Amino acid sequence: MSRPTRFLKDNGLTLAFGTGFLLTLAGQAVSGHADFNNQLVADDLQPIGFLPYLTTSDFAVDVTENWQSEYLQFFLYVFGTVWLLQRGSPESKKLDKAGVESDRAQKVGEHAEPSSPRWAARTGWRQTVYSRSLGTVMGAIFLWSWLAQSITGAAAYNEEHLRGLQAPVSWAQYLGSADFWNRTLQNWQSELLAVASMAILSVYLRQRGSPESKPVGASHTSTGVEGG
Structure with missing residues (x-):
């Protein structure tokens, strides 16, 4: 068994859940950005971009x-x-x-x-x-x-x-x-x-x-x- 294969087998639980964490965090960021902009529009304010949203307190507190x-x-x-x-x-x-x-x-x-x-x-x-x-x-x-x-x-x-x-x-x-x-x-x-x-x-x-x-x-x- 090659070293990369052995590593994946020996650390499968951590790698699987770690990958799942990153994917769901990304999904939360996308959906949170959309919801945040919907609230801004409802308040007659200008929507913000995705990267600026990642630095907002709104995203940080949810995480x-x-x-x-x-x-x-x-x-x-x-x-x-x-x-x-x-x-x-x-x-x-x-x-x-x-x-x-x-x-x-x-x-x-x-x-x-x-x-x-x-x-x-x-x-x-x-x-x-x-x-x-x-x-x-x-x-x-x-x-x-x-x-x-x-x-x-x-x-x-x-x-x-x-x-x-x-x-x-x-x-x-x-x-x-x-x-x-x-x-x-x-x-x-x-x-x-x-x-x-x-x-x-x-x-x-x-x-x-x-x-x-x-x-x-x-x-x-x-x-x-x-x-x-």
Whole structure:
């Protein structure tokens, strides 16, 4: 098998979803540009070109408000599943595994294997940082994208107000506005519903061949068992 073919096979999941992300982002940009210009025309204003639209706060806030909710989902899921369990779900650890688990089970420190990541074999702060790196990065991206949403959202909100000859608001005032929290909470509730649905539906339903599902013949009470 050639190296390019091996690379595509070994990274198929990331490449497929990454490509899908870029295509849908492009589609959002095209449809958002058309909708934005429709609003400008309705307000008796001059439409703008596609490239200028990509630099507008209107486009930026639509993108970042979705990113922050997705990374919130992953952040809560990564940390929540350390302690929270769901009997019968492959999304949960086994019922006797709640918590951070032992060094032996996690293969850290003196229990690290030759193939383990270098910092997993260390002790002290390096092991502590690496052992929580996934959730920390997810949380950091969430906070960054939420901050970006608040800044771009304030700009978009003020642009809309100025078109209606209304006074703009400060960033701090926008953080307390109904617009900001409506944008935020409508995304959060959908992400939390999706996680809860996946946790409970995977108890009783199956998808043959998916690691997100239990084996088809596994009992409903089997917990922390994934297909392959």
